[in-house]
Amino acid sequence: MSASLGSPRLERLVKVLSRLPGIGSKSATRIALHLLQAHATDAETLAQAMVEMRTHVRACDRCGAITEEPECVICRDPRRNPSVLCIVEQPTDVFSLERAAIFRGRYHVLGGLLSPLDGVEPDDLRLHALRHRVEEEGVEEVVVALSASVEGEATSLYVARLLEGHSVRTSRLATGIPVGGHLEFVDDVTLERAFSGRLPLV
Amino acid sequence: MSASLGSPRLERLVKVLSRLPGIGSKSATRIALHLLQAHATDAETLAQAMVEMRTHVRACDRCGAITEEPECVICRDPRRNPSVLCIVEQPTDVFSLERAAIFRGRYHVLGGLLSPLDGVEPDDLRLHALRHRVEEEGVEEVVVALSASVEGEATSLYVARLLEGHSVRTSRLATGIPVGGHLEFVDDVTLERAFSGRLPLV
Numbered sequence: 001m002s003a004s005l006g007s008p009r010l011e012r013l014v015k016v017l018s019r020l021p022g023i024g025s026k027s028a029t030r031i032a033l034h035l036l037q038a039h040a041t042d043a044e045t046l047a048q049a050m051v052e053m054r055t056h057v058r059a060c061d062r063c064g065a066i067t068e069e070p071e072c073v074i075c076r077d078p079r080r081n082p083s084v085l086c087i088v089e090q091p092t093d094v095f096s097l098e099r100a101a102i103f104r105g106r107y108h109v110l111g112g113l114l115s116p117l118d119g120v121e122p123d124d125l126r127l128h129a130l131r132h133r134v135e136e137e138g139v140e141e142v143v144v145a146l147s148a149s150v151e152g153e154a155t156s157l158y159v160a161r162l163l164e165g166h167s168v169r170t171s172r173l174a175t176g177i178p179v180g181g182h183l184e185f186v187d188d189v190t191l192e193r194a195f196s197g198r199l200p201l202v
Numbered sequence: 203m204s205a206s207l208g209s210p211r212l213e214r215l216v217k218v219l220s221r222l223p224g225i226g227s228k229s230a231t232r233i234a235l236h237l238l239q240a241h242a243t244d245a246e247t248l249a250q251a252m253v254e255m256r257t258h259v260r261a262c263d264r265c266g267a268i269t270e271e272p273e274c275v276i277c278r279d280p281r282r283n284p285s286v287l288c289i290v291e292q293p294t295d296v297f298s299l300e301r302a303a304i305f306r307g308r309y310h311v312l313g314g315l316l317s318p319l320d321g322v323e324p325d326d327l328r329l330h331a332l333r334h335r336v337e338e339e340g341v342e343e344v345v346v347a348l349s350a351s352v353e354g355e356a357t358s359l360y361v362a363r364l365l366e367g368h369s370v371r372t373s374r375l376a377t378g379i380p381v382g383g384h385l386e387f388v389d390d391v392t393l394e395r396a397f398s399g400r401l402p403l404v
Contacts, residue, residue, distance in 0.1 A: 005297060006268045006275055007259045013251040019244075021236045027224050033294050034223045035252060036259055036268070042221075043256045047249035049215040050237060054245045057209045057238055066208045066238070073208055092235050095207060 010036065064109030064126050066091040074106060081105045083140040085133065087159060089113055089147065097145065108133060113151035114158055127162060134166050144172040212238065266311030266328055268293040276308060283307045285342040287335065289361060291315055291349065299347065310335060315353035316360055329364060336368050346374040
């Protein structure tokens with residue numbers, strides 16, 4: 001379909017749009033044609049919103065989360081408990097945890113996971129900053145909330161070793177069967193973890 | 203979720219993105235975060251592609267379809283039969299018919315449908331241009347391919363009356379049961395049309 005839109009620039013927009021996550025070529029065509037037929041300002045507003053976002057959004061100096069200020073709203077919030085630090089991989093993980101509203105401490109975004117095969121070494125992550133914060137901010141507990149992948153496990157272990165010798169408790173999220181999950185559809189490794197991590201019923 | 207992204211500009215982008223067709227707030231958030239974490243050039247490329255498209259894409263002087271030149275590729279194509287003209291509502295309808303590759307004549311885009319309640323009068327559509335083309339281009343047949351809605355029917359009738367007295371055949375698309383459609387799911391009006399328009403089996 002995109003070969004016959006009658007305009008190379010329209011086809012180019014479709015191509016660029018279809019690189020976005022969750023947008024196939026049909027949705028991309030639909031969006032491009034919408035922008036073409038919408039008021040001239042709509043496309044400009046969107047273009048401008050994208051450029052503005054890229055220009056102003058930055059990483060929090062303290063935790064690495066998304067902000068437009070030197071420090072993010074969470075780091076600036078005096079009601080957040082500075083003695084508990086939750087380690088996450090990406091700024092987006094902060095949103096997931098905030099959405100669930102289960103954590104009242106502060107975050108520390110690593111910016112990735114250790115992956116020697118992909119060339120991600122400890123110096124590429126915000127690990128120095130983590131140790132510095134643990135030493136300076138009176139942190140008592142570190143909750144490692146990384147993915148339950150091989151890289152996530154390796155990074156969790158690295159964090160635990162990094163903080164050995166500091167008077168800080170470390171913990172990590174439980175692995176197990178997701179709420180509402182049927183045993184039938186749970187993979188073997190998760191099942192084994194859920195089994196070995198079984199808890200008393202009463 | 204959008205209330206806690208930590209950046210007003212990111213939230214604004216999510217809001218603008220979620221106005222696009224087929225994009226809800228979850229997809230918009232996903233796209234915005236993708237643009238944030240992608241290479242800086244990605245968001246700029248997309249912004250630029252949108253503005254370029256809006257700047258260069260225009261309506262064909264002859265038929266009203268989408269083009270970047272004074273006339274569209276179809277009007278410029280000498281292999282297209284100029285004696286058959288297909289009337290459509292929007293430039294996007296041209297794509298639909300071209301995709302199906304069923305028509306080898308030329309198009310004429312009206313730019314809308316008559317709708318007195320919405321203030322769309324005959325002078326708002328490209329009807330003068332249509333009569334002019336029928337008179338000047340040696341058109342022998344006009345196929346009216348408008349929606350089977352009330353406005354579409356009214357506009358089709360108006361076109362038929364407009365061309366009365368010109369030596370030109372007019373026809374319109376058949377209404378009936380879509381290919382693969384089950385009787386069970388076909389609405390009553392369509393069913394009635396399909397019934398009254400029934401064709402000999404052999």
